[in-house]
Amino acid sequence: MKGYHDIAGDGGSRVLEQVVEQRARITDGLAGVRHLVAVGSGKGGVGKSTLTLHLAGALRARGLRVAILDADFNGPSQARMAGVQGALFVPGSHKVALPRTANGIGVFSMGSLVPESEALDFESTAQGESHTWRATREFALLGEILGSFEWGTLDLLMFDLPPGAERTVQYADFLGPRASFVLVTIPSEVSLGVVARSVAALSKGPNRLLGYVENMSGYYCRDCNAVKPLFASGESPGLGIPCLGTVPFDPELARHCDRGIPLEDLPGTPVGRALDHVAQQLLDSLP
Secondary structure, X not given: OOOHHHOOOOOOOOHHHHHHHHHHHHHHHOOOEEEEEEEEOOOOOOOHHHHHHHHHHHHHHOOOOEEEEEOOOOOOOHHHHHOOOOOOOOEOOOOEOOOEOOOOXXXXXXXXXXXXXXXXXXXXXXXXXXXXXXXXXXXXXXXXXXXXXXXXXXXXXXXXXXXXXXXXXXXXXXXXXXXXXXEEEOOOHHHHHHXXXXXXXXXXXXXXXXXXXXXXXXXXXXXXXXXXXOOOOOOOOOOOOOEEEEEEEOHHHHXXXXXXXXXXXXXXXXXXXXXXXXXXXXXXXXX
16 A cells, blocks of 8 residues: 555646646736735634724725635624625626625625524545544635635735634635734733734744734723723733734624624724724834
8 A cells, every 4th residue: 555655746636736726816816916914813702803894994994995805714704794694796807796895895704605503514525534624625715715706906905814823824824925914812811822822823934923903902981982991900911013003892883793884983983093093003014
């Protein structure tokens, strides 16, 4: 019986050729995209998806052309928050057109295709090894999405990544050195500890680590028009990378996200001003 190292090339499977073909389609699809910005964390529950959507909105308000790819295929939330659940995918001029939010942000999310009552399922032919098969199929699917949709001319394509420090590194490897990363934490020692692992892992690779955003740094009380503490105050150890800004939690914004409708008075609130500041810091840090 031949061992793995006895097989020459790809063993006649055309796997290598297919990988080259897919890479060519991805390169062609992203030819008009100036910056790839992946928003990750390592820690779940830090409001990463909400921050991604509204940071894209702040960038859009500045006149930039922005789109979002919801890369969390098993827990997609961008479709609901962006109001594109059940959106129809129709042919564009060359490839598949992106659904768009009310303010013109293109959004791809599996939440537009798979109902929330269903899970995305990847059948595995290897019994007991479905975890290996799933990871392979997920990145194959990501490649198909990047190569099949009309991303067009964009200033930024933002990737909303799934949680997990190891997942963040996998996406960095797949997207290549062209992708820059923004990490999201909340002001708790548990969150900072987990996100620090993502910082350490990404620091070993070629990707540019732009900085981090501290989300939920207090909550915005609309009754008294003030930001109040949400977590116990303490000496933050920092993450050894630039802090792009702090964004308070707004219960009204969360309610609108659940309904998939924009919050009209967001720009005039502390949350809106904080997001605009992060948008400026992000733009200043891009090469």
